[in-house]
Each structure stands twice: as C-alpha cells, then as structure tokens.
Amino acid sequence: MYRRSFKDTRSSLGSPNPNFSKPMVALRFLRALSLVRRSGLGACSPSYRARGIRRAAYACMAASAGPRRAWSRALLRKIRRRPGRGLRRPRAVIWRHRPVGGGDRLEVALRRLVPGGGCMEYCRLLEEAADYVKCLAMQVRLMQTIVDSASHV
Amino acid sequence: MDMHEKDQCHSLKSEDNLEYSNPGNSSFLLPNNPSIRSVSGNSSVTIGQANQSGPFSSSSIPMDDPFSIGFWNQSTKPTDLDLCKNNSPACSNPVNGNSSLNVEWNSSDSFSIGGTLLQAANLSHFPADKAFAGRPARLSCFTNSSIDGMMSPFSLAQSASLCANATLGDESGAQIEKNKEHKNNFDGVVVSSDHPSSCIALGAVKRKRNTEDMPLDQAQEASHVSREMEENLEFEQNAEPNSPSVVTDKPRGKQVKDSNESLKDEFIHIRARRGQATNSHSLAERVRREKINERMKLLQDLVPGKAVMLDEIINYVQSLQQQVEFLSMKLAAINPRLGIDIDSVLSKYLLQSYNGTSGAMAFPSSSVHPPVHTSQQGLVQAGLQVMANPPDSLGRSMNIQLAAVHEYKESKMQVSNSWEEGLQGVMQMAYSNNVNLNARGL
Numbered sequence: 001m002y003r004r005s006f007k008d009t010r011s012s013l014g015s016p017n018p019n020f021s022k023p024m025v026a027l028r029f030l031r032a033l034s035l036v037r038r039s040g041l042g043a044c045s046p047s048y049r050a051r052g053i054r055r056a057a058y059a060c061m062a063a064s065a066g067p068r069r070a071w072s073r074a075l076l077r078k079i080r081r082r083p084g085r086g087l088r089r090p091r092a093v094i095w096r097h098r099p100v101g102g103g104d105r106l107e108v109a110l111r112r113l114v115p116g117g118g119c120m121e122y123c124r125l126l127e128e129a130a131d132y133v134k135c136l137a138m139q140v141r142l143m144q145t146i147v148d149s150a151s152h153v
Numbered sequence: 154m155d156m157h158e159k160d161q162c163h164s165l166k167s168e169d170n171l172e173y174s175n176p177g178n179s180s181f182l183l184p185n186n187p188s189i190r191s192v193s194g195n196s197s198v199t200i201g202q203a204n205q206s207g208p209f210s211s212s213s214i215p216m217d218d219p220f221s222i223g224f225w226n227q228s229t230k231p232t233d234l235d236l237c238k239n240n241s242p243a244c245s246n247p248v249n250g251n252s253s254l255n256v257e258w259n260s261s262d263s264f265s266i267g268g269t270l271l272q273a274a275n276l277s278h279f280p281a282d283k284a285f286a287g288r289p290a291r292l293s294c295f296t297n298s299s300i301d302g303m304m305s306p307f308s309l310a311q312s313a314s315l316c317a318n319a320t321l322g323d324e325s326g327a328q329i330e331k332n333k334e335h336k337n338n339f340d341g342v343v344v345s346s347d348h349p350s351s352c353i354a355l356g357a358v359k360r361k362r363n364t365e366d367m368p369l370d371q372a373q374e375a376s377h378v379s380r381e382m383e384e385n386l387e388f389e390q391n392a393e394p395n396s397p398s399v400v401t402d403k404p405r406g407k408q409v410k411d412s413n414e415s416l417k418d419e420f421i422h423i424r425a426r427r428g429q430a431t432n433s434h435s436l437a438e439r440v441r442r443e444k445i446n447e448r449m450k451l452l453q454d455l456v457p458g459k460a461v462m463l464d465e466i467i468n469y470v471q472s473l474q475q476q477v478e479f480l481s482m483k484l485a486a487i488n489p490r491l492g493i494d495i496d497s498v499l500s501k502y503l504l505q506s507y508n509g510t511s512g513a514m515a516f517p518s519s520s521v522h523p524p525v526h527t528s529q530q531g532l533v534q535a536g537l538q539v540m541a542n543p544p545d546s547l548g549r550s551m552n553i554q555l556a557a558v559h560e561y562k563e564s565k566m567q568v569s570n571s572w573e574e575g576l577q578g579v580m581q582m583a584y585s586n587n588v589n590l591n592a593r594g595l
Binding site: 033046047048049050051052053054057058106107109110113114122123126127129130132133134136137139140143144146147150151 | 441444445448449451452455456462463464466467469470471473474476477478480481482483484485486487
C-alpha cells in the first residue's frame with residue numbers, strides 16, 4: 001500500500017526533491033496546526049495539544065520527505081498505529097532484516113533514534129540517519145520561526 | 154560486445170610491443186585478455202553485487218565491456234606512450250616496478266591480492282604495467298600486467314566500477330557471465346585492485362558518471378567511461394595531497410593509502426597488501442567499509458560543528474528531537490492566542506518572502522507555483538519573519554498572493570493522492586487522538 005501511494009505521490013506532487021521543499025512542509029504543518037487547533041479547542045491541557053502537535057510535526061516531516069525513505073515510512077506507520085492499536089504484532093516486513101551484533105553502543109543508540117532503524121543494515125542506517133537529520137533540522141527551524149512569528153504578532 | 158572487445162584486445166595486444174609472458178601470468182591470470190577482462194569484470198561484478206545498495210542496485214553499467222574497450226583505447230593514447238617511455242627505464246628494472254606496484258597496493262589498502270602473485274605478474278608484464286603507472290590504477294596488477302596497454306584504463310574502470318558498486322557490477326557481471334573463464338580465481342584479485350582509496354573518494358562522482366553512461370552504447374561507454382575514469386583519476390591525483398610522486402622505493406606492505414593515489418607516475422601501482430587474502434569476502438568487506446565511511450562523512454557534514462564520532466551525531470539527533478518536543482509545547486501554549494487565520498498568515502509570509510526576495514508586486518498565480526516549489530529553505534523563514542507588519546504597499550500584492558497561495562494549496566490538495574490522504578488521515582488521527590486524550594483526561 002505504501003509503495004503504491006508513494007509512487008503516486010511523487011508523480012503527482014511533481015516535487016523533484018521532496019526533502020527540500022520547505023514551503024511544502026510549512027504548508028502541511030500549518031494545515032495540521034489549524035486542524036489541531038480546531039479539533040483541540042476543547043482540550044484543556046496544553047500538554048495534550050502539545051502531543052498532538054508533535055505528532056503532526058513528525059507526520060508533516062515524514063510526508064514531505066517522501067515515501068522513498070525508509071524512516072518516513074516507518075514514522076508514518078508508527079504514527080498511524082499508535083492510536084487505539086494494542087499490541088504490535090511483529091510483521092515480516094519489519095523484522096525482515098535483523099542486524100546482527102548490537103554490541104556497538106553507538107550503533108544501537110542510533111538505531112533507536114532513527115525511526116525504522118531497527119532492521120536496517122549499518123550502511124542503510126547511516127544513510128537514513130543523514131536524511132532524517134536533515135529533515136528534522138528543517139522541521140525544527142520551521143517550528144521555531146512559527147513560534148517566533150506567532151509570539152511577535 | 155564481448156566479441157568486439159576481444160577483437161580489440163587481441164589487436165591491441167599484437168600492436169603492443171611490450172610482451173608479457175602468458176605463462177608467467179597464467180598462474181593467476183587468464184592467458185586470454187578477454188578472459189582476464191571478463192575475470193576482472195567478474196570480480197568487479199561480484200564486489201558490486203555484494204555491495205549493492207538501494208540507489209546503486211538499479212543502474213548497471215556494462216563496465217566490463219567499456220573497460221576492456223577503454224583499455225585498448227587508452228593503450229593507444231599518447232599519455233600511455235609517454236608513460237611507456239618514462240617507464241622504459243623502470244621496465245628494465247622489473248624489481249623496482251614491482252616494488253612500486255607493491256607499494257601502491259599496500260597503500261591503497263584495498264587489495265588483498267597476494268604480493269607474490271602480483272610480483273609474478275608484474276615481472277612478466279612489467280613494461281605494460283609501467284605504461285599505466287601514471288594512473289592511480291590500483292587495479293589488480295595482474296589484470297594490468299596481463300593485458301598490455303590495458304592496465305590503466307582497465308584499472309581505472311575497475312576502480313570506477315568499484316566505486317559504483319553495484320551499478321557497475323550488475324552490467325559487467327552480466328557480460329562476464331558470458332565470458333566466464335576463471336571467474337572465481339580472480340574475483341578477489343581484481344576486486345581488490347579496484348578498490349583504491351582514492352577511488353572511494355570519487356565514488357560518488359564515478360557513480361554518477363557511471364549511471365550517466367548507462368544509456369550510451371557500449372563502445373561509447375567504454376570510451377566515455379575510460380575518459381571519465383581518466384579524468385577522475387587525474388582529479389584524484391591532483392587532489393591527493395600526499396602522493397604527488399611515484400612511489401618507487403616504498404616498502405611493500407606498508408603503504409599509506411595516499412601513496413597509492415599518486416601512482417600516476419611511472420609505475421603501476423596495483424597491488425594488494427602483502428599477505429592479505431584475496432578473498433572475495435575480504436574485498437567485499439573492504440568495499441563495504443568504504444561505503445560506510447563515505448556515509449559517515451555525509452553524516453558528519455550535516456551535523457553542525459565538529460562531529461568526529463558518532464556520539465556527537467547521536468547527541469545532535471537527540472537534541473533535535475527534544476527541540477521538537479519543546480517547540481510543540483510552546484506552540485500548544487500559543488495556539489489559543491494565535492488567530493485561526495492560518496491561511497492568511499501563511500500567505501503573508503509567502504508574500505513577504507516573495508517581496509523580500511524579488512520585490513515584485515504582482516505575482517501571477519501561475520508563477521507562484523513554480524517559485525513555491527523551487528523556493529529555498531529560507532524563503533519560508535524569511536516570510537515568516539517579515540510577516541509581522543506588512544507595509545501598505547504590500548497590501549495589494551497580498552491579495553494577489555493570497556489568491557495565489559490559495560490556488561496553490563488547492564492545486565496541491567487536488568493532486569493529493571493516497572499519500573496525502575494518508576497524511577490527512579494521520580493528522581486527523583493526531584488531533585482525534587488529542588481529543589481522545591483530552592476526553593480521557595477529562
């Protein structure tokens with residue numbers, strides 16, 4: 001399902017490098033923010049809203065990164081599965097490639113940080129980590145500017 | 154193609170006055186050039202296949218054929234001739250050449266080819282090898298030695314193939330399978346030779362070039378690839394800080410990687426590290442290690458500041474994630490105060506960014522879409538920052554921009570497909586979850 005949607009997305013959006021389309025991320029995120037605001041108006045505690053906003057931020061990031069990336073797929077999968085799902089049954093897809101030897105503390109830590117990093121080879125892990133860092137930094141910058149502009153206005 | 158290459162090889166071989174003793178090389182090299190070529194191709198293929206990764210698995214360049222053709226072409230090039238001349242004294246002294254070659258191999262750290270094997274090959278084919286000494290052909294010396302005049306281009310090709318990993322390997326492998334003769338024997342050797350350190354450095358460049366070469370004809374590819382390889386090699390050589398001069402007296406087995414780079418000079422540097430097994434496994438490991446190092450470098454470039462170890466990268470990622478949490482909390486706190494007119498805000502900062510960058514007042518809606526797509530990362534930020542108090546002059550453009558932005562958004566939403574819908578679903582889930590949480594909290 002994801003693969004099909006990914007191909008369609010890429011072809012339809014026409015963005016050559018989804019990773020760097022900052023306005024797209026901004027649009028998505030702002031749209032998500034408005035959705036959250038509209039829905040969560042009744043939410044009394046800002047912590048709940050914060051959680052929703054955080055999830056929306058990650059979703060925007062993953063969506064704009066494109067389906068080509070393993071981390072974006074895993075991130076969306078994690079986000080979608082969280083609400084309401086009970087135990088996660090280990091899928092064949094996820095556990096297909098279990099990396100051997102988690103002795104390296106750094107490697108294990110990196111695997112935990114990068115979404116979907118549990119079943120990648122080390123090489124792939126580094127590549128995905130680089131992309132993830134890039135997108136994450138972009139998202140943080142975007143949120144920072146939104147906060148700044150919102151607080152100033 | 155194979156036949157063609159074979160003919161070329163044979164013809165070139167006859168032309169080459171340097172004569173290499175097949176029997177000397179036959180120990181580990183195929184007596185036939187094509188076979189050798191195929192072998193080297195095989196080795197490159199095996200290595201490439203072993204190290205196939207996502208981006209590289211798809212493209213495959215018939216490295217084998219281009220390389221072989223390239224060799225022949227290169228052998229006839231004047232540079233090679235010059236090298237031959239330069240190497241003539243060296244040729245007379247095979248021992249030196251061997252040592253230089255050995256040195257090169259060791260320094261490259263990429264070859265597990267037995268030094269003895271190389272020596273044997275070098276001795277027999279030394280003059281030919283010297284011809285290509287100029288090139289940082291860490292390629293298996295035996296492949297070079299065995300093939301007259303083919304060495305450097307072949308080595309270059311191999312190095313390029315190694316750099317390209319799977320891309321090259323796939324195609325060459327396919328071709329090689331046709332010509333397979335002594336595939337297994339030379340896998341280790343050839344592959345190791347292909348794995349020069351400098352090659353790794355240019356791996357990205359070569360990959361790109363190789364992928365570009367794919368649509369070309371094989372002959373064209375060969376020449377193109379060989380040319381590219383030459384260029385790459387030259388670039389490598391120039392870029393190499395340490396290896397400007399030929400290594401002649403370096404001791405075998407101890408070379409620094411950079412020393413191999415400078416092979417350009419007289420001797421053919423191909424050589425595996427002494428005592429290293431020319432297993433396909435170790436070669437594949439080496440290639441994989443190079444790949445990992447390359448990715449690590451990319452990662453380190455992304456992280457601001459010096460990130461010598463993975464530890465700092467991990468800390469940076471953790472700090473980014475914490476920042477996201479913090480900012481989301483802040484946004485949640487600010488949100489009630491924030492006007493619901495997000496669209497206008499968005500359009501405002503887009504407008505601001507456009508005005509700030511170009512200063513044009515009227516942006517046709519059609520032009521908004523491409524700029525939005527191609528806008529730089531800072532565009533949004535600039536827009537957001539400038540958004541606070543738009544001057545009156547911008548009011549008019551604002552309407553235009555607003556309309557444009559709306560159009561853009563609508564078009565974007567129209568083209569949304571399951572991915573986008575999925576995103577929407579996710580967002581809905583996000584805030585529905587939020588609502589659920591709130592309900593639960595309440």
